[in-house]
Amino acid sequence: MEIKGLVISGKFGEIIIREKAGEKIELGELLIAENKTSKILLQVYDLLFGSQISQSNLELISGMRLEENTSMKFMDKNLRNYNLAMLKNILTLTKNNSYSSKSLPDFFSKVREVTKKDLKFITKPKNPVYIGNLRSGSKTLDVKIYLPSAKVFSHHVSLTAATGRGKSNLASVLLWDMIKKNHTGILVLDPHDEYYGRHSLGLKDHPNKKNLIYYSSNNPPAGTRTLKINIKSIRPGHFNGVYEFSTAQKEAINSYYRRFKENWVEAVIKERDLGVNFHEGTISVIKRRLLSLLDLDFFDEKIYYKGVFDKNSGETTIKDICNELESGRVVVVDTSNFPGAQELLIGSLITTQVFHRYKHYKNKGDLLEKPVISILLEEAPRVLGKEVLESGPNIFSTIAREGRKFRVGLCAITQLPSLIPRQILANINTKIIMGIEMSAERQAIIDSAAQDLSSDSRAIASLDKGEAIITSNFTKFAMPVKIPLFSEYVKKDIEKKNKENLNFSGIKF
Amino acid sequence: MKFAHIADCHVGGWRDPKLKNLTIDAFDKAIDQSIEKQVDFILISGDLFNSSIPDVSLLKRVVKKLKHVNKKQIPVYIIAGSHDFSPSGKTMLDVLEEAGLCINVVKGEVVENKLRLKFTVDEKTGAKITGMIGKKGMLEKKFYENLDTKNLEQEAGFKIFMFHSALTELKPKELEKMDSSPVSYLPKGFNYYAGGHVHIVKDVSLEGYKNIVYPGPVFPNNFSELEKLEKGGFFFYEDGKTSFNPIQVKNVFSLRINANNKTPEQINQEIIDEIKNKEFIDTIVLLRILGKLETGKTTDIDFKRIYSMLYNKSAFFVMKNTYSLKTKEFDDIKIMHSEIDEIEDTLIDEQANGENIESWDLKKEKSMIRQLMTSFNLDKKEGEKVYEYQERILKEAAKLLDIEL
Numbered sequence: 001m002e003i004k005g006l007v008i009s010g011k012f013g014e015i016i017i018r019e020k021a022g023e024k025i026e027l028g029e030l031l032i033a034e035n036k037t038s039k040i041l042l043q044v045y046d047l048l049f050g051s052q053i054s055q056s057n058l059e060l061i062s063g064m065r066l067e068e069n070t071s072m073k074f075m076d077k078n079l080r081n082y083n084l085a086m087l088k089n090i091l092t093l094t095k096n097n098s099y100s101s102k103s104l105p106d107f108f109s110k111v112r113e114v115t116k117k118d119l120k121f122i123t124k125p126k127n128p129v130y131i132g133n134l135r136s137g138s139k140t141l142d143v144k145i146y147l148p149s150a151k152v153f154s155h156h157v158s159l160t161a162a163t164g165r166g167k168s169n170l171a172s173v174l175l176w177d178m179i180k181k182n183h184t185g186i187l188v189l190d191p192h193d194e195y196y197g198r199h200s201l202g203l204k205d206h207p208n209k210k211n212l213i214y215y216s217s218n219n220p221p222a223g224t225r226t227l228k229i230n231i232k233s234i235r236p237g238h239f240n241g242v243y244e245f246s247t248a249q250k251e252a253i254n255s256y257y258r259r260f261k262e263n264w265v266e267a268v269i270k271e272r273d274l275g276v277n278f279h280e281g282t283i284s285v286i287k288r289r290l291l292s293l294l295d296l297d298f299f300d301e302k303i304y305y306k307g308v309f310d311k312n313s314g315e316t317t318i319k320d321i322c323n324e325l326e327s328g329r330v331v332v333v334d335t336s337n338f339p340g341a342q343e344l345l346i347g348s349l350i351t352t353q354v355f356h357r358y359k360h361y362k363n364k365g366d367l368l369e370k371p372v373i374s375i376l377l378e379e380a381p382r383v384l385g386k387e388v389l390e391s392g393p394n395i396f397s398t399i400a401r402e403g404r405k406f407r408v409g410l411c412a413i414t415q416l417p418s419l420i421p422r423q424i425l426a427n428i429n430t431k432i433i434m435g436i437e438m439s440a441e442r443q444a445i446i447d448s449a450a451q452d453l454s455s456d457s458r459a460i461a462s463l464d465k466g467e468a469i470i471t472s473n474f475t476k477f478a479m480p481v482k483i484p485l486f487s488e489y490v491k492k493d494i495e496k497k498n499k500e501n502l503n504f505s506g507i508k509f
Numbered sequence: 510m511k512f513a514h515i516a517d518c519h520v521g522g523w524r525d526p527k528l529k530n531l532t533i534d535a536f537d538k539a540i541d542q543s544i545e546k547q548v549d550f551i552l553i554s555g556d557l558f559n560s561s562i563p564d565v566s567l568l569k570r571v572v573k574k575l576k577h578v579n580k581k582q583i584p585v586y587i588i589a590g591s592h593d594f595s596p597s598g599k600t601m602l603d604v605l606e607e608a609g610l611c612i613n614v615v616k617g618e619v620v621e622n623k624l625r626l627k628f629t630v631d632e633k634t635g636a637k638i639t640g641m642i643g644k645k646g647m648l649e650k651k652f653y654e655n656l657d658t659k660n661l662e663q664e665a666g667f668k669i670f671m672f673h674s675a676l677t678e679l680k681p682k683e684l685e686k687m688d689s690s691p692v693s694y695l696p697k698g699f700n701y702y703a704g705g706h707v708h709i710v711k712d713v714s715l716e717g718y719k720n721i722v723y724p725g726p727v728f729p730n731n732f733s734e735l736e737k738l739e740k741g742g743f744f745f746y747e748d749g750k751t752s753f754n755p756i757q758v759k760n761v762f763s764l765r766i767n768a769n770n771k772t773p774e775q776i777n778q779e780i781i782d783e784i785k786n787k788e789f790i791d792t793i794v795l796l797r798i799l800g801k802l803e804t805g806k807t808t809d810i811d812f813k814r815i816y817s818m819l820y821n822k823s824a825f826f827v828m829k830n831t832y833s834l835k836t837k838e839f840d841d842i843k844i845m846h847s848e849i850d851e852i853e854d855t856l857i858d859e860q861a862n863g864e865n866i867e868s869w870d871l872k873k874e875k876s877m878i879r880q881l882m883t884s885f886n887l888d889k890k891e892g893e894k895v896y897e898y899q900e901r902i903l904k905e906a907a908k909l910l911d912i913e914l
Contacts, residue, residue, distance in 0.1 A: 219717065223654060225691040226715055228678045312713045313678045316685045320677060323685075502655055504624055506594055506642045508616045 005085065005111045007033060012104055013455070015042060015087040017111050018050060021078035025085045026137030028459045028469075028480050030114040032093075033105035039093045039118060040105045041477075044137070045455040046086035053080055087111075088455055090477045093118060098476060119143050121476065127183045129153075129174065131432065132481035135467060140482040149184045151474050152430045153374040154404045157411045160445055161434030166466045167413055168194055170432065171376065172486040175203055178330050179211045180493070185325030185373040186411070187354065189347045192378070193336040196224075201487055203332065207497040213324045215317075216334035217308045227333065228314030229349065231294070231305070232262040238352060241383065241394020242344035243293060249286050252278045265290060266311075269298050293341055308338070308346065318353045325354060328371040344383060351375055352395045358406040372407045375399065380412035381419035389421060400424045418444035430472035435463035451478040510634045510667065513543035513754075514744040516554035516705030517726040519592065521567045527826050528793075531758050532559075533570045535728035538756045539743050540574050544581055546745060549634045551583060553611070554705030554724075555590025555643045555673030561600040563593075568601060575610040584631060585611040590643040590673040590705055614638045614671060623657040628664060636667045643673025643706050646688060650674075653694035661696035668699040673706045679721065681709050692718055701746060708734055710742065712751050720751060727756055732830050736763045736795055759825050760792040768800035768834055773809035776802075780815050789824035799833035807834050853882065880909050 004025055005017035015033075019025050029044045051058060064070045089101035098121040105111075114136055122134070128146035135141065161167045171188075172195055178186050188195055196214045197204045198221060203212050214224040236253045239245060245253065253268070255276050260267040267274075269287055291298060295307030305311055324331050333350070335343040354373055361367040375396070377383065383396040393401075396410065401424070403409050410428070417425060418440050425448035433449075436442045442460050446453045449471040453460070456478070460469065466485065471478040518536045523529045536557075543551050557571070578585060589595075589602055605611050616639075617626040628637040639661065643649055653674075661668075675689035684707065695702060697717040704711075710725040726734065727741040742755040764783055768776055776798060784794075798810070812829060819827045861874045869877065884905040889898045907914050 220691070220693045222656075222658060222693050223691060224693050226678050226693060228715070312711065313715065315682045316680045317678070319682075319685050320680075502619070502622060502624075502651070504617075504619060504652060504655075505596055505598075506589065506615070506644065507624065507626075507652070508613060509618055 003110045003112055004031060007105050007107060007109045007111060008084075010086070013088050015089070015105065017085050017087060019083040019085055021082065025083065026139075027462055028135070029137035029139075030090070030134075030480070031087065031111045032114050032118055033109045033111045035106055035109065037094065040101055040103075041090040041093060041098075041114065041118070042087040042105070042111065043090050043477075043480075044085045045088050045459055048084050048086070049081070050084040051081045086455075091121075093121065097121075114141070116142055125474075126150075127181070129181070129184070130177045131170075131174070131470060132466075132468065132483040135480040135482040138464065138467075145470070145475075145479055145481050147430065147470070147472065148474055149178075149181070150372045150407070152472065153184055153186075153411065154372045154407050154409045155429035155473065156400060156404070156409045156427060157374070157430045157432065158380070158417065158425075158428045158445075159411070159413045159432045159434070160415070160417050160436060160441070161468075162415055162436050162438070162441075164465065165435040165463070166468075166483060167415075167434065168192075169466065169486050170434070170468065170483045171195065171411075171413065172203070173483060173489055175330050175332075175376075176206060176486070176490055176493075179203060179206045179208055182208070182211045182328045183371055185328050185371050186330045186376055187321070187325055187350060187373065188330065188332040188376040189335055189343065189378065190332050191335050191343055193218075193334040195332050196334065201490065203330070205490065205494055207493055211329045213321075213329055213331045214334070215321070215331070216337075218334065218337045225317075225320075226313075227308050227317070227346075228310045229308055229317050229346065230314040231265050231309045231311055233314070233318050233349060234265055234294075234309070234345075235352075236264075238345060238348045238395075240348070241388060241392055241397065242348045243289075243341050244391060245286070245289075246282075248279070248282050252282050252286055265294065266303060269296065269303055270301065293345065295342070308342070318350055321350050322353050322357055325373045326357075326370055340382065347375075347377070347383070348395050351399065355395060355399055355403070355406065355408055358408050362406055367407055370407060372409065374409045374411045376411040376413065378413050380410075380414040381416055384410075384412060384421075384424055385419045386421050387419075397424065400427050415441070417441055420444075422448065430470065430474065433460055433463070433469045433471065434467065435465070436460055449478070450475075453478055510636060511546065511548045511745070511747045512634075512636070513539070513546070513548045513551045514554065514701075514703045514722060514724055514746065515539050515543075515551060515727060516673070516703070516724050516743070517556045517590070517708055517730070518553070519556055519559040519726060519728075519730050520571055521563045522559040522730050525826070529567070532728050533567055534758045535726075535741050535756050536571065537574055538758065539727050540578055542754060542756075543743075543745075544578060544583065548583060548745070550631050550636070551578065551585045552638070552669065552671055552703045553585060553587040554640070554671045554703045555588050555594075556592045556705060557587060557590075558593040558601060561593050561595035561602075563601055572605070572608070572610065575605065579610055584633075586614050586629065586631075586638050586671070587611045588613065588615050588640040588642055588671045588673055588705075591645045594642055594644055596644075614640050615642050620657065622655065624652055624655050625657045625660055628661075628668070634667070636669055637664060638669045638671065640669075640671030640703070641673070647674065647690065650690055650694075653690055656694070656696075658696040662698050669701045669703055670695060670699045671703045671705075673704070675707045676704070676721065678715065679711055679713060679723070680707070684709075692721070695721075708738070710738075710753055712744070712753070720746075722751060724753070728758060732795060732797075732828055735761055735793060735828075736797065739763075760790075761795065762787075762789060762792050763795040763797070766796070766798045768798050768802050770803045771800075772803055773805040773807075773811075777811050777815070781818065784815070784818060784822070787822070789819055789822045791823070791825050794819050794824045794827045796827070796829040797833075798829070798831050801835040801837060803837065806836050807831050853879075877909065881906060884909060 004023045005019045008016055008018050010016040031042045033040045091098045092101045124146045125148035127149040129149040131145050133140045134143040134145055159167050196202050215227040217227040220226050236257050256264040256268050294309045297304040321331050361370055389397055399408055442457050450473045451471045466483045468481050469478050520532050522532050606613050614629045617624055626639045628639045630637055675687050677689040677691045702721040704723040707723050708726050709723050711723040713721050722744050724743045729735040729738045739761040740755050740757045742753055745752050816827050857875055857878050
C-alpha cells in the first residue's frame with residue numbers, strides 16, 4: 001500500500017502529517033491511518049510548507065537564485081523541504097463497524113490512500129437515490145454514494161452552488177435516477193425549462209418515460225400536457241407569501257371568497273355585489289391586479305382567459321399532478337413562460353394541494369403507504385427568503401417547518417443560502433454543497449450543516465465543477481462526491497432502451 | 510360547410526328494454542334533425558353501438574336510419590369507439606361500411622415505424638377527415654405515441670380530426686380518475702376536433718387546437734348521467750360556428766333524499782310528499798337516497814308503494830339508487846379492490862376473527878372459509894341431476910369440516 005505520509009503532530013481534529021516526497025496530497029483527500037486494531041479515516045483540510053531550514057536562510061537562498069542566478073541546492077532536498085497536511089478525524093473503522101473518531105492515530109503512524117475495501121461501511125440503503133461517486137481530493141473512487149430517498153427527501157435537501165458549478169447537472173442526474181426508481185414523487189417547478197430537454201438531451205429521453213409527466217403552456221411537445229389550471233381552483237390562501245395584497249385588499253378577497261366560493265375571481269372581476277362595503281378603490285385595485293396576475297382580459301362584461309388560467313379546461317390539473325406524485329412520478333412544470341409572481345402562484349396552488357392531501361392521509365392513518373413527495377424549487381430564496389417571510393409564512397415555509405411529519409419535503413436550489421432564515425436552513429437536513437466563492441454564503445451553509453464543516457471553508461471554495469460535499473444526518477460523514485456528467489450518466493440507460501414491436505390493430509391499412 | 514357531430518349513441522346500452530329503446534330513439538332524432546338542417550355530412554365519433562356485435566333488432570333500426578340518410582346523399586363518417594371496437598376485427602361497423610352505409614375514416618399505413626393516417630375527402634365539401642379509434646383502457650395511447658403528426662399538420666384545406674379518447678386537460682372534476690391522454694397527442698392546426706368517449710358537453714379551443722368538441726351522448730347512459738345531463742344532444746357546425754343541439758326523448762325528474770338520522774318511514778313520507786301533487790307523464794323518475802338511516806334497513810323503505818304511485822301517475826320509468834345508503838345495523842365494509850378474488854380476500858380478512866368456531870384459530874378460520882367457498886363454487890356436471898349435485902357439494906363440505914352427514 002502506497003504510503004503518503006506520517007503523523008507527526010497536532011491535536012484531535014487538527015492532525016499534522018508530513019507528506020512523503022513524490023506524493024501529492026490534495027485538499028479534501030481521504031486518507032487512512034492504521035493502528036493495531038483499527039483504522040482512522042482522515043480528511044485533508046489544509047496544506048502548508050514545512051522546512052528544516054530557518055526562514056531567514058530560505059529567504060537568502062531564494063534571493064541568491066533570483067538575483068545571482070546561482071543554482072545552489074540543498075543536500076537531501078527531500079529531507080529538508082517538504083509539505084505538511086492538516087487532517088481532521090472522520091471515522092474510526094474496525095473490522096465490522098464504523099463510528100465517530102474519538103482518538104488520535106498513533107504518533108508516527110503511516111498514512112496511506114483510502115481504498116474501496118476501507119469504505120465497505122458505505123452501503124446502499126433501501127429506496128436509494130444516487131448522487132455520485134465518492135471523491136478523494138480530485139480523484140473519483142469506485143464507490144457509489146446512495147442516500148436513503150424517503151428520509152432524505154422528507155427532511156429537505158438543498159443544492160447550493162455558484163453559477164456554472166453544476167447545479168442543473170446534479171438535479172438532472174437526481175431526477176433521472178428518480179424516474180428510473182419510481183419510489184419518490186418529485187415536483188419540479190422549472191423556471192428555465194431546462195430539465196425536460198425539449199431541444200437537447202434531457203429527461204424526455206428516459207427509457208421509463210411513463211414516470212415523467214411534463215406540463216408546459218408553451219407549445220407542449222406530443223405526449224406532454226398543456227398547462228391549464230381552472231380559475232375555480234384558486235383560493236385566497238394561495239397568494240400568501242407569493243403575492244402581496246394589503247390588509248384591506250385581503251379582507252375584500254376573503255369576503256368575496258366567502259360569498260361566491262369557487263367563483264370568487266369572476267365575482268371580483270365583474271364587481272358583483274358583495275353586500276359588504278369596501279372602498280371602491282380597493283376592489284378596483286384587486287380587480288386590476290388579478291387581471292394582470294392571472295393573464296385575463298375583461299371587456300363588454302366578458303372575461304377572456306388568455307393564459308394558463310382558464311374557465312373551460314384544467315379542472316383536474318392540480319389533482320392530476322397530485323395523483324402522479326403519489327404514484328412516485330416526477331412531474332416537471334415548465335414555468336419559463338410566466339412572470340415570477342404567476343410562477344410562484346402556480347407553485348403555491350400545487351404545493352398547497354399536495355400538502356393538504358398528505359395531512360389528510362396522516363389523519364386517516366394512510367400516510368405511510370404513500371411515497372415521499374419532494375418539491376424542487378429553483379432560486380429558493382424567492383419563497384424562502386428572509387424578506388419574503390417577513391410579510392408572513394407561505395406554503396413553502398410551512399413545508400420547510402413541518403413537512404417532514406407529513407412526508408413532504410423541499411429540495412431547495414440556490415446560490416444564496418444566506419438569504420434563507422437560519423431556522424429554515426437548519427431544518428434542511430441534507431445539504432449538497434458545490435463550489436461557492438462568496439464566504440458569506442459558505443458560512444451560512446457551514447453554520448447549518450449536519451456535520452462539523454468549520455474547517456472546510458477552503459475546501460468548499462475550491463470545489464471544481466461537478467464536485468460536491470454532502471452533509472446530511474443520513475450519511476456517516478460529510479461526503480465528498482463527484483457528480484457524473486448527465487450526458488455520460490444517461491448514455492447506458494438510453495442504449496439499453498428496447499425497441500417496441502408495434503401493433504396497429506384496428507387501423508385499416 | 511355544415512355538418513353534424515354525434516358521439517356515444519351507445520345503442521343497446523341500457524339493460525331494461527324500455528330504456529334500451531330510448532337510445533335508438535335518440536339516435537333517430539339526431540339523424541332526423543341533421544337531415545332537417547340539411548347538413549353536408551354527419552360525423553359519429555365512436556360508440557355508435559354499446560358492443561361490437563349489437564342485438565339484431567337494434568341493428569335493424571340503425572341500418573334503416575342509415576339507409577334513410579344515405580338516400581338523402583348525406584355521407585356518415587365514423588370511427589370505432591371503446592365499446593364498438595373489436596380487437597378481433599369482428600365489429601358490426603365493418604358490416605355497415607361494407608354495405609356502403611358509412612365510411613370509417615381511420616385508415617393509414619406504417620411508414621418508418623410510424624403510423625401515418627390518411628384523409629378521407631368529403632366529395633361535396635372537400636373537407637378532409639381522419640381520426641383515431643378508441644380502445645378500452647386507453648390502449649389507443651400507443652397509437653398516438655407513434656402517430657406521424659407532421660403529414661397531417663402539413664395538409665392544406667379544411668381538416669377534421671375524429672377521436673374517441675378523454676383529453677387530460679379537458680376532463681371534468683368528477684372524471685378525475687378516468688384514463689386520459691394529453692391534447693398534445695392530437696395533430697395541430699385542424700379546423701375541428703370531433704371528440705367522443707367522455708360524456709360531457711364541451712366546446713373548447715386551446716392554442717393550436719381550434720374547436721375541440723365533445724357533444725356528450727345522444728341519450729344519457731346511466732343513472733348519474735340522467736341526473737346530471739337529463740338529456741343528450743349533438744353539435745352542429747356551420748361556417749365556423751358551433752352550436753349544441755339537445756335531444757329530448759323523455760322528461761327526467763330527479764329526487765335526492767338525504768337519509769341521515771331518518772327512519773325508513775320518514776323517507777317513505779318524504780318521497781310521497783314530493784310526488785303526490787305532481788304528474789309524471791312520459792317522465793323518467795330518478796330516486797337517489799343517500800346517507801345513514803337512523804333505524805331499520807334499506808329494504809324497509811317501501812319502494813313498491815312509491816313505484817306504484819309513480820306509475821299510476823304515468824311515469825315512463827322509475828329507477829332508484831341506494832348505493833350510498835347505509836344503515837346503522839350493519840358496519841360498513843371498506844372494499845378498495847376490483848378483482849373478485851381480492852374482494853373475497855378483503856371480506857374474509859375483515860370478518861374472520863378466530864373466535865367463530867371454538868377449535869379454530871384465526872389462520873384456520875380464514876383457510877377454511879376459503880376452502881369452503883371454493884367447494885361451494887363447483888359447477889354442476891353435465892348430466893348430473895340437481896339432487897346429485899347438491900349431495901356432492903354437501904359431501905365436499907362435510908369432508909372439509911370433518912363431520913358426518
